[in-house]
Every structure is written in C-alpha cells, then in structure tokens.
C-alpha cells in the first residue's frame with residue numbers, strides 16, 4: 001500500500017493485513033518473537049502462521065511500562081539461549097512501544113547484535129517509536145536510561161491491528177501525530193484539522209494517509225540526525241513539560257495527554273515572544289480537546305517546574321525548550337526564565 005525508506009537503511013511498509021510479510025523474503029530459519037499479553041491474544045497466531053515453516057519461539061511479556069526493565073531482558077535472554085537463538089536468527093517485535101524498545105535492545109545486545117524487525121501495533125509505535133532506532137529500558141525509576149541506537153531491518157505496519165487498540169491508546173498516538181504537524185508541516189496540520197472526524201471514526205483511507213505522513217516526518221528528522229545531536233531534538237516539542245507532568249502524576253496521566261499540555265505551554269511561550277498569534281493556541285487547544293487530550297487540570301505547578309529543572313540542575317545545564325518560530329517551524333531555546341515557565345504551565349492547565 002505505502003512504502004517508505006529511512007535513510008537508505010530500512011523500509012517501512014504500511015499495509016492492511018499481514019499478508020505482504022510472506023513476500024518480503026525474510027531469510028532466517030530461527031525466529032524469536034517478542035510480544036505482550038494483549039497483542040499475543042490477537043495477533044501472535046497470525047505471525048506464527050506466516051512463518052510456520054521456520055523454527056519459531058517466543059516470549060510474551062506482561063503489558064505496560066512496568067515490564068520495561070532489565071529483569072525482563074534477563075528472562076528474554078534466558079529463553080533465547082534455551083531456544084538456541086544464534087547470530088543468524090531474527091527477532092520480531094510484535095507490539096507497542098514497550099515491546100519495541102525491549103526487543104530492539106535485546107537485538108542490539110544479544111551476541112553483539114542480531115537482526116530484528118518491528119511490527120508496531122499501537123498508533124504511537126507506528127508513527128514514532130518503531131522508527132529511528134532508539135531502543136532501551138528503564139532503570140532505577142529513570143525512563144529509557146539504559147539503551148542503544150540500533151536500526152531494525154524493516155518496519156511492517158498492519159493498519160488492521162488498530163481495530164483492537166483501546167480508544168485511549170489511539171488518542172495517545174494522536175498527540176504525537178499532532179506534534180509532528182506543529183513542528184514541521186502546515187499542510188499536514190490543515191489535513192488533520194479538516195479530517196478530524198474521519199480520523200476519530202477511524203476512516204481507513206484517512207488513517208492510512210495520516211500514518212504515512214507521520215512516518216515520513218519522523219523518518220525525515222531521524223535521517224538527518226540519527227544520534228540526536230541536532231535537529232532531532234525538535235521531536236521533543238511539548239515533551240519537557242510533558243515528562244514533568246507525567247512524573248508529577250506518578251505516570252497516571254498518559255504520555256499523550258501530558259505532552260498536549262506541554263504543546264500548549266510551549267505555544268504560549270512562542271506567543272509571548274511574539275512568534276505566533278493567540279488564535280493559533282486556541283486552534284491547537286480545540287484540536288487537542290477533540291481527541292480528548294486536553295482539558296482544565298489541577299496539578300502542583302511549582303512541582304512541575306522542579307521536575308523540569310531537576311536533571312538539568314544535576315548536570316549544571318539550562319532548560320532547553322522547543323518552541324515555535326511560526327506554525328510548523330520549531331526551534332530550540334535555552335534562555336528561559338522561571339517566571340516564563342511558571343506562567344506557561346499555569347496557562348496550559350487552565351484548559
């Protein structure tokens with residue numbers, strides 16, 4: 001259906017079924033599938049059927065971020081050794097971002113690196129985490145602190161898997177999609193606003209376009225800056241505020257909602273600095289509200305600020321924020337004052 005290439009290194013296939021996987025000439029005799037309990041229930045069988053003539057073993061993790069740690073990695077390595085997985089084997093990641101980050105990390109470290117492919121099954125993992133080669137796990141309460149950059153051999157998106165995805169997880173992915181439009185592509189933003197009802201109702205053609213476009217944006221940015229030393233940081237739009245909100249809520253507020261408040265706070269700073277109009281913020285609020293990502297919220301503002309500066313303080317660094325120079329043109333700033341941040345958080349929480 002759609003085909004994209006990332007930095008001349010690997011392809012992203014966007015399809016309506018798993019069928020095309022059969023034609024992709026996947027030449028490995030040993031396949032090790034990593035999935036989670038929810039995805040396993042719906043899709044593991046289909047993948048096993050496709051590769052039934054090969055030696056297949058698998059590991060199913062408990063779903064959720066709690067599994068993204070070194071204990072899970074240890075258990076996976078153990079099963080791989082037990083199943084004689086060697087350097088010529090293939091790992092298949094079948095699941096959302098949690099499974100993808102774990103499988104990528106295992107692939108990058110087992111026997112000094114073996115091949116893997118990503119089959120993302122959440123909207124967020126389709127447009128974000130499966131592309132760009134970041135892998136990793138959480139450690140001592142810190143997210144993604146152990147990890148590597150390691151590209152998959154291919155990414156295969158089956159849009160049908162979105163049919164079983166819970167609505168709040170769908171909305172979570174929409175936050176990253178809206179972020180893509182705000183940092184890089186005005187026309188795409190218009191497309192999302194004009195088609196929001198169809199997107200919400202999961203119109204197949206519109207969704208396929210949407211995912212294709214977002215994959216294209218993410219691919220373009222990571223191709224320019226694989227190791228995140230430059231432009232890739234614009235993908236953090238809304239995330240410095242968002243991470244602080246997630247931390248303050250003890251991760252009860254979902255990532256997509258948290259970054260939506262971050263998008264509004266960052267846009268407020270862009271407005272105060274004279275880059276964008278107030279109506280632009282209103283339009284963003286309306287769009288985020290439509291996808292249940294934004295409403296009035298009460299949370300301790302001073303604590304959010306403290307979370308934002310915590311790591312920076314330890315490293316003697318300033319806060320670096322991504323704001324908008326204009327709609328769909330992001331830039332980083334590091335000359336930001338506490339009062340400006342507090343005012344932006346306050347504004348964003350007003351809903």
Ligand SMILES: NC(=O)c1ccc[n+]([C@@H]2O[C@H](COP(=O)([O-])OP(=O)(O)OC[C@H]3O[C@@H](n4cnc5c(N)ncnc54)[C@H](O)[C@@H]3O)[C@@H](O)[C@H]2O)c1
Pocket residue numbers: 036037038039042063064065068095096097098099101121122123124125128129130131132133134135143144161162163164165166169172
């Ligand atoms: N590597 C990167 O560049 C990158 C980028 C962004 C996020 N991430 C990471 O991604 C993770 C979040 O990923 P996520 O939002 O996909 O969450 P997730 O992997 O936890 O999946 C969300 C939930 O949906 C379920 N699920 C997945 N696919 C399903 C389907 N098709 N049908 C029914 N249920 C399904 C899962 O079991 C889980 O309960 C975080 O750990 C984050 O750090 C990584």
